[in-house]
Amino acid sequence: MPGTEEYITRMIHKHSDMVLRLALASVRNMADAQDICQDVFIRLYKHQPEFSDPEHERAWLIRVTVNRSRDMLRSPWRRRVASTSPPQLPITREEDRDVVEAVLRLPAKYRMVIHLYYFESYSTSEIAEMLGSKESTVRTQLRRARDQLKTMIGGMGDEAIF
Template identity: 45%
Template sequence: MAYKSYRPKDFEAFVTKHENRLYRTALAIMGNVSDAEDVVQETFFRTYEKTPEFESEDHEKAWLIRVTVNLCNSLLRSPWRKRTVQLLDSYPAGEAEQYELLEQIMALPPKYRAVIHLFYYEGYSIKDISGLTGRKESTIRSHLTRARQKLKSVLKEDDYESI
């Protein structure tokens, strides 16, 4: 039995349901507000055009994130892309430590930011991230390990500097 999908009259509710998750994902990968907004808008546009039937709510979520990640990767590869707005100006962090950590995460290359975001902020497993990004599980594990190592070394340096 197919999961009850949205219909065009319910599209506004569908967008409201998923917009924050997709925006956070796109923002983590793209690193700036305007590109993230463009990616999310394009994701919903493609969804509206195709009107896919989803097997479950998890399938719906995974499909949307996969489209978002693919659009981010396409935009990152485009030669005319320029970064103009810092993510940290718009991505809230409650405490100073969270802000510092977020600042270090945003300094990572996009491929590392994406796996960190999907793993820690969205709660996906390595296998799920592999499916969402179209990369091998071993590659995702490697990216996650390298991102953690980079963050660990930078955060240790910051601790020594504050002494």
């Protein structure tokens, strides 16, 4: 039942990794990503939306995460303070770490679509709806992001990267 402690706990266990990864892909700072993750679940508790199915639930969490990430990136504090350390990535395989680090070096608009497409398995039309963009814009951003990743990683094909 939405709003209960058990429900919120279940939602946190089910979706916190996805929310944290998405926030980290956006803000590139683990402390800020953790703040966003916490804020997303506080909003879930406060608003207690009713979801029609698990996909609606997941899409709502992604939309709130995207919005909170954008808010944080636009904040005056963030503009004045620069992060001095790269994010600590909980990844054990070295080749996976290289790919994720390359994705994190992309501009924000490309990081978000790459993450949603490859790591969360959303289609370009679903991503466009979540981000409030046109589907053609998302496809263009994916293509440009792939081109930049190829250059960063050393000219590998799409199959080798993802």
